[in-house]
Amino acid sequence: SKFEYVRQFETQDPCLPNTWIVIRLDGRNFHRFSTDHGFTKPNDERALHLMTRAAETVMNDFRDIVISYGQSDEFSFVLKKSTMLYSRRASKLMTHIVSQFSSSYVFHWAQHFPDQPLQYPPGFDGRVILYPSNKNLRDYLSWRQADCHINNLYNTCFWALVQQGGMTNTQAEERIRHTFSADKNEILFSEFGINYNNEPEMYKKGTVLVWKKVEETVTRTCRTAEDPVERPREVTKLRKKVVPLHTDIIGDVFWEEHPDILEEECF
Amino acid sequence: SKFEYVRQFETQDPCLPNTWIVIRLDGRNFHRFSTDHGFTKPNDERALHLMTRAAETVMNDFRDIVISYGQSDEFSFVLKKSTMLYSRRASKLMTHIVSQFSSSYVFHWAQHFPDQPLQYPPGFDGRVILYPSNKNLRDYLSWRQADCHINNLYNTCFWALVQQGGMTNTQAEERIRHTFSADKNEILFSEFGINYNNEPEMYKKGTVLVWKKVEETVTRTCRTAEDPVERPREVTKLRKKVVPLHTDIIGDVFWEEHPDILEEECF
Amino acid sequence: SKFEYVRQFETQDPCLPNTWIVIRLDGRNFHRFSTDHGFTKPNDERALHLMTRAAETVMNDFRDIVISYGQSDEFSFVLKKSTMLYSRRASKLMTHIVSQFSSSYVFHWAQHFPDQPLQYPPGFDGRVILYPSNKNLRDYLSWRQADCHINNLYNTCFWALVQQGGMTNTQAEERIRHTFSADKNEILFSEFGINYNNEPEMYKKGTVLVWKKVEETVTRTCRTAEDPVERPREVTKLRKKVVPLHTDIIGDVFWEEHPDILEEECF
Amino acid sequence: SKFEYVRQFETQDPCLPNTWIVIRLDGRNFHRFSTDHGFTKPNDERALHLMTRAAETVMNDFRDIVISYGQSDEFSFVLKKSTMLYSRRASKLMTHIVSQFSSSYVFHWAQHFPDQPLQYPPGFDGRVILYPSNKNLRDYLSWRQADCHINNLYNTCFWALVQQGGMTNTQAEERIRHTFSADKNEILFSEFGINYNNEPEMYKKGTVLVWKKVEETVTRTCRTAEDPVERPREVTKLRKKVVPLHTDIIGDVFWEEHPDILEEECF
Ligand SMILES: Nc1nc2c(ncn2[C@H]2C[C@H](O)[C@@H](COP(=O)(O)OP(=O)(O)OP(=O)(O)O)O2)c(=O)[nH]1
Ligand SMILES: Nc1nc2c(ncn2[C@H]2C[C@H](O)[C@@H](COP(=O)(O)OP(=O)(O)OP(=O)(O)O)O2)c(=O)[nH]1
Ligand SMILES: Nc1nc2c(ncn2[C@H]2C[C@H](O)[C@@H](COP(=O)(O)OP(=O)(O)OP(=O)(O)O)O2)c(=O)[nH]1
Ligand SMILES: Nc1nc2c(ncn2[C@H]2C[C@H](O)[C@@H](COP(=O)(O)OP(=O)(O)OP(=O)(O)O)O2)c(=O)[nH]1
Ligand SMILES: O=P(O)(O)OP(=O)(O)OP(=O)(O)O
Ligand SMILES: O=P(O)(O)OP(=O)(O)OP(=O)(O)O
Ligand SMILES: O=P(O)(O)OP(=O)(O)OP(=O)(O)O
Ligand SMILES: O=P(O)(O)OP(=O)(O)OP(=O)(O)O
Ligand SMILES: [Mg+2]
Ligand SMILES: [Mg+2]
Ligand SMILES: [Mg+2]
Ligand SMILES: [Mg+2]
Ligand SMILES: [Mg+2]
Numbered sequence A, B, C, D: 001s002k003f004e005y006v007r008q009f010e011t012q013d014p015c016l017p018n019t020w021i022v023i024r025l026d027g028r029n030f031h032r033f034s035t036d037h038g039f040t041k042p043n044d045e046r047a048l049h050l051m052t053r054a055a056e057t058v059m060n061d062f063r064d065i066v067i068s069y070g071q072s073d074e075f076s077f078v079l080k081k082s083t084m085l086y087s088r089r090a091s092k093l094m095t096h097i098v099s100q101f102s103s104s105y106v107f108h109w110a111q112h113f114p115d116q117p118l119q120y121p122p123g124f125d126g127r128v129i130l131y132p133s134n135k136n137l138r139d140y141l142s143w144r145q146a147d148c149h150i151n152n153l154y155n156t157c158f159w160a161l162v163q164q165g166g167m168t169n170t171q172a173e174e175r176i177r178h179t180f181s182a183d184k185n186e187i188l189f190s191e192f193g194i195n196y197n198n199e200p201e202m203y204k205k206g207t208v209l210v211w212k213k214v215e216e217t218v219t220r221t222c223r224t225a226e227d228p229v230e231r232p233r234e235v236t237k238l239r240k241k242v243v244p245l246h247t248d249i250i251g252d253v254f255w256e257e258h259p260d261i262l263e264e265e266c267f
């Protein structure tokens, strides 16, 4: 039609080739959302598992994601450097991932919050960030995990002072405003008998999603070398499956144990 | 932390000022999704109403949207030229809108499909397009509505041949491949007694969402000039409300009747 | 060859259609360049004419430029909204214009500075800016002309105090730091007998380059209706030619007298 | 002023950090320019040296350029991965480099073409390309050098057939259209006694510009440990200087001999 010229106003937005593509999403106004839905403080296990569930759906849908990392109301997805998914168009990548995450979050809500109806549909923003080198990518993931640690130590201490220590929010805030990590550990231990090291790994480290190859037994109708008749048989095949870890990704150990993630060297 | 330098790799992506910002989203693989969920052909009223419901949620959340238009598995949202929402950052705008739409679609599913459980979470892509002039913007909306008309006439004719005429899909496709609009109207009328003009407006024109100012009666505790005592009283106030229309937006009539949409002239 | 894949790393950078494209260039470190080449202060007629000469070359080369404006060490070129020059690729447009300007500046140097050899090749930066509306474009040009006026009034006053008033640079600067336009006019008039209004228009208003249709008499070998023999004849033809003006472009008069510049309404 | 809002329409265009920035420029319509200025065919030594002279000026001005490569009417400049020149703004980088190159080309013309006046100012386009890895960068440079070789062998053969073999352009073109490299070498050798290997390296390999540290003897007024009196003395200092090479940069040898160029590993 004579209106079709308007398509020319659309722009291409391809990501630079041979570069890691990271898509990070973050809950919109989750301060209010967590209050409205009675999230436990500072960490709500149900909420964190639901985030992980939604992220798994995303990975299963977009299989060029090689690793994901989540904490609080955010999740980061790393597409392999050589991905040609949606021709590397930034808009397509970020909207598809944010959309799938958002709809999955609502879809799986009831399973994780059986006693807490969803009051209204939550929103997430998304962005694309490019990292040229493996070091840059690892530093990005380290940045997010360090952020998780810092916030969690702060929040654990803050809510101990409020919930167990009987302080007001303002008092608790003032008490720890100018403290270092060591101080907060000390407060937790001496005043509340909490050894921060024993806190759940999921709270301290966030959630890492990686692919694992698993053997699966399926039934196929086929012949074998020994038996030339077609019949149903149990065969094992390799399938890749998303697994959640709550482990350190700042040090080298994780990367040495999972060499596949970074090794892909296209050019 | 020493990792924070990675933030420098994030880019700004502001939209050109004084320009219409259009965000169009479109269902991911809705060919399969509509089959999997038994959508009636060629139009499923429940599905279209659910799309509209999700779009209304988006408009109520992002009140700088001045008009929206939807058809099939897509919806377009028009932000006013002068909007400063998210500082006009393209990524923020498109991801927030796509995310809110996606989660709302799942959130309201059961209400529109009471007898059809949602099998899996659907996805939508999104994109930002900029239009400098009012004419460009109107041509964009005309393009989408003309597309709705062309597809709907085709599909109505196609499915009449299949469902009522007993043809196979291939036969129906061949029958109408080289026909013009007038021919399809004629087939519908002479072979199936269908007057295309009498088909539902929602199918022929899609759905336009605009703001309407409505008077609302609310109870407020207050004084009046006559009565200096504070007591509950009924007062009326103006509120803007999203209303769906199934009307032509290609011609001038609609725009003359809704002068506010385009008139905003910032500079 | 096996190396050709590197072309995929090049990006498209098309300018939004139906939008004014402005390219502004500005001399690199002309503070030093003007000193090194003994430019008279505050305005060097030779230098300004050379800038204009280089800009004319650019306009004659890129005929979709509808108007240009220059002052000091800068020049702005406005491409018509509908231009398809270099498919509207931003990099191509800005580099070609900056390059042509730079080489022309050196090429014509000797003609404008017969007694002053060029010491080293000067540089210019360039940028592309898009303006959606005519008002935005006029405001852009007004911004540059207002800048010319403000700087010129300041500089005229400053150098009068130094050159005629015997002040040091620091003294002159302090004297006028907190003054308004009216004050500077007053200083010029009462202390130096200079009526700022009588200063050269080129200094006060900068230089506007527009196209003018001119009749040209050329000799062609041809027949006429009256005389069927081929012989050399004088014929007149219309040709467009760049003309420099030193006139106000902030008010409406200029634009009413040159309606062609803005009227082009493609869509 | 009230017009200043128009600055908001300018965009930032920073290059991704930690990425090689390549700027390639190419002569505008040098087919005509070389004819108009009587360039010898297929290679004009004066023209190539002038290109190199202009590129040297650029490198001396922008000292974050670590290597440059030129052939025919083009030159590529490689900025180090960690450069913060002009905050990595793409427009600034490409326009400044193209501008300096263009004005230098004209500035040095007469020295290289003493008998051939410059008819009109030449133009060059420019573009920015980003390469994330060292391999990508080397492949880029290899691509340009391979292009030089292919074109030069073709042109040498073509002009031998025309200039020495007496063929028309069309005949020469037809003769070599479907030949491989080996065939062209053979034609040159058997028909014209030309051993392509003995052709000048500058024609076959193009021109590589790198930095070389040189010792320079300068006179400084200073004291020494032995002699406490200030007096003029000859001292040696290290200075980096641009040197042209006509050498292979596709193989590893060059890179092993110049480890500094790539080794910079910022992060
Ligand atoms: N109680 C509770 N709150 C949580 C949990 N996870 C996240 N939140 C809340 C705490 C923070 O207020 C909020 C995340 O902080 P953000 O910086 O993302 O801010 P917010 O989402 O409010 O605003 P935004 O739209 O992202 O700018 O989510 C949880 O497990 N329990
Ligand atoms: N039966 C039925 N199908 C519908 C209805 N609305 C949309 N659809 C289906 C028909 C089309 O196959 C599909 C929309 O076409 P698209 O061009 O968007 O393709 P699709 O979403 O399959 O792929 P995409 O991921 O957008 O490239 O949605 C409806 O009301 N009833
Ligand atoms: N004496 C004299 N100087 C002039 C004339 N026209 C321009 N200039 C000088 C005065 C300013 O120092 C300089 C223009 O100012 P800019 O803001 O463009 O600064 P500059 O070019 O030094 O630095 P830049 O590389 O543009 O950041 O050029 C003239 O006619 N006479
Ligand atoms: N005779 C002669 N010609 C040369 C020499 N170096 C370059 N040229 C000419 C040959 C080609 O026609 C032209 C370079 O080819 P390009 O592909 O860059 O085309 P051209 O510059 O004409 O057009 P463009 O504006 O770049 O699209 O320059 C030389 O040393 N001698
Ligand atoms: O924590 P982030 O990445 O969301 O950073 P921010 O400070 O919230 O900024 P924005 O979301 O506006 O980019
Ligand atoms: O109909 P659209 O706009 O989705 O156009 P398309 O042909 O599907 O293309 P794409 O979604 O890849 O931009
Ligand atoms: O006067 P301009 O436009 O050159 O503005 P600036 O302050 O010099 O900034 P820049 O040249 O760095 O954009
Ligand atoms: O040889 P190049 O790189 O100039 O490539 P081209 O085919 O001339 O294309 P363009 O200059 O239009 O990018
Ligand atoms: Mg944020
Ligand atoms: Mg948040
Ligand atoms: Mg957050
Ligand atoms: Mg599509
Ligand atoms: Mg679709």
Ligand SMILES: [Mg+2]
Pocket (backbone or CB within 6 Å): B026, B027, B072, B073, B074
């Ligand atoms: Mg669709």
Ligand SMILES: [Mg+2]
Pocket (backbone or CB within 6 Å): C026
């Ligand atoms: Mg500047």
Ligand SMILES: [Mg+2]
Pocket (backbone or CB within 6 Å): C026, C027, C028, C029, C030, C073
């Ligand atoms: Mg300057």
Ligand SMILES: [Mg+2]
Pocket (backbone or CB within 6 Å): C026, C027, C072, C073, C074
């Ligand atoms: Mg200036």
Ligand SMILES: [Mg+2]
Pocket (backbone or CB within 6 Å): D026
């Ligand atoms: Mg080219």
Ligand SMILES: [Mg+2]
Pocket (backbone or CB within 6 Å): D026, D027, D028, D029, D030, D073
């Ligand atoms: Mg060329």
Ligand SMILES: [Mg+2]
Pocket (backbone or CB within 6 Å): D026, D027, D072, D073, D074
């Ligand atoms: Mg070339």
